[in-house]
Amino acid sequence: MTQDELLLYETFGNYATENLFWSLSFLNNAVFRTPMQAELKNKLFSMNKTYETIILSIYPEEGKHLVAAMAASNRLFVSYIEHLLQGDGQAAVYQERWRENGQRIAALLNQMNAYWKINEWSAMIRHEADLLEMIAMNMKDDHYTAFVSTAPLCRRLAIDMSKYMCSGITRQKLDGE
Numbered sequence: 001m002t003q004d005e006l007l008l009y010e011t012f013g014n015y016a017t018e019n020l021f022w023s024l025s026f027l028n029n030a031v032f033r034t035p036m037q038a039e040l041k042n043k044l045f046s047m048n049k050t051y052e053t054i055i056l057s058i059y060p061e062e063g064k065h066l067v068a069a070m071a072a073s074n075r076l077f078v079s080y081i082e083h084l085l086q087g088d089g090q091a092a093v094y095q096e097r098w099r100e101n102g103q104r105i106a107a108l109l110n111q112m113n114a115y116w117k118i119n120e121w122s123a124m125i126r127h128e129a130d131l132l133e134m135i136a137m138n139m140k141d142d143h144y145t146a147f148v149s150t151a152p153l154c155r156r157l158a159i160d161m162s163k164y165m166c167s168g169i170t171r172q173k174l175d176g177e
């Protein structure tokens with residue numbers, strides 16, 4: 001593996017785990033209504049800038065739609081969590097929008113790189129949403145062990161997703177696409 005490939009893996013891995021960290025931190029603080037909730041929401045929203053820097057350096061044009069969809073994902077996740085914890089009917093609406101946006105992300109990734117398959121991306125994104133929803137639902141019902149037992153699975157999945165992304169980019173560059 002070249003130095004550039006190692007840097008790519010490190011960059012995507014760091015982004016994926018940091019975005020997950022801020023998502024879980026927001027969720028935890030939203031459940032307990034801490035004063036940090038607003039700051040964590042802003043931090044999660046600002047992750048879009050990091051992703052934009054990374055993805056547009058590789059896919060300057062076609063990456064713009066992906067960046068927008070990734071930003072929407074964090075916004076929809078926050079809205080879903082806020083409405084879920086408020087106990088109103090809008091939670092299901094935001095949950096569905098968040099899941100639909102995830103499938104849009106899978107489709108965009110599939111279009112950008114021949115080595116990324118929509119089925120693989122869809123499954124990983126759906127699994128991530130399932131895990132985060134499970135944590136949220138359990139915490140809402142005062143079952144906090146789900147956070148402790150499931151967060152490491154989320155981390156592993158984030159790393160696997162970043163590896164899949166990097167392997168596709170590397171293979172595409174090797175083929176000169």
